Amino acid sequence: MLGPDNAIWDDGEWVSWDDINRQLQYKEWGAKYPNADRALIPIFEDLLSLAEAYHLQTGLHLQVYGDIGELFAAITHGVKLHRNYAQGSDGRLGNDFIEVKTITPFKARDFVTISSAGNFSKLFVVKINEEFEIAGRMVDRGSLKWGGKTEIRVHWDQLEGVV
Template structure:
């Protein structure tokens, strides 16, 4: 019984035990910070756990949870420093400096790598986050002005057609 207490301890340093999980977390945070200088490190565990949950659920059941939009927004907050609006705010999903950002997520089960964007929203930039069938995540941030012109309220945007202002990949 007493041996179990010490099983997850890494080493004793400066008067306290340091766990391997703490070391691994610090390394992950440094990696995210090195890739993404604006990274909101406090959101990384939520992003990783939610993505892992979605992947595990899919592997176990063959079904998908309805969490990919949240994963996309968290990814934008972490990688681009997006300040998210309150849930169900109208017009955009967050701010990046003076820009309002709309986040759209391409899910791993989509047949086509494209999103539909409602043009009546109040946003200056579009962040498209793609989660592929291997649950790898990447994103492209584009200016609204670069979206295809249309007379309707909606436009379909293909991942391959996006010329990013700033691109992020994990």
């Protein structure tokens, strides 16, 4: 029940501190990431928190990190995500097709494997560390060193300074 202990009276109704904090955070994300689909922000935050809580409770990991990475790309860069299981890329940013790859908190090494068969012009690599902090780096496909291979590893450190 909302009241003076957990909310404030505003414009004829009680507003919880949680709602106020969520609205402030929502505005901060909007200012920081103006291209974001702001409706995705609470979903992203809840999914990341759920993955962390599950890990802390069980020591196991949910299989949601790819989705978290894609939501992060949508929020931070305005990537318009394709439908699930679309072939070739995960989304679109203007005229560019974007491939999103996520380095999970339980991965021993900081790299992703990329296939040359994908139809993408930019790669967005998302890293979720052991503390469930998240960062992303984008790179043009043309700057990747394929060397005639059909699959390559892209290391997080290779992307340093690239955004």
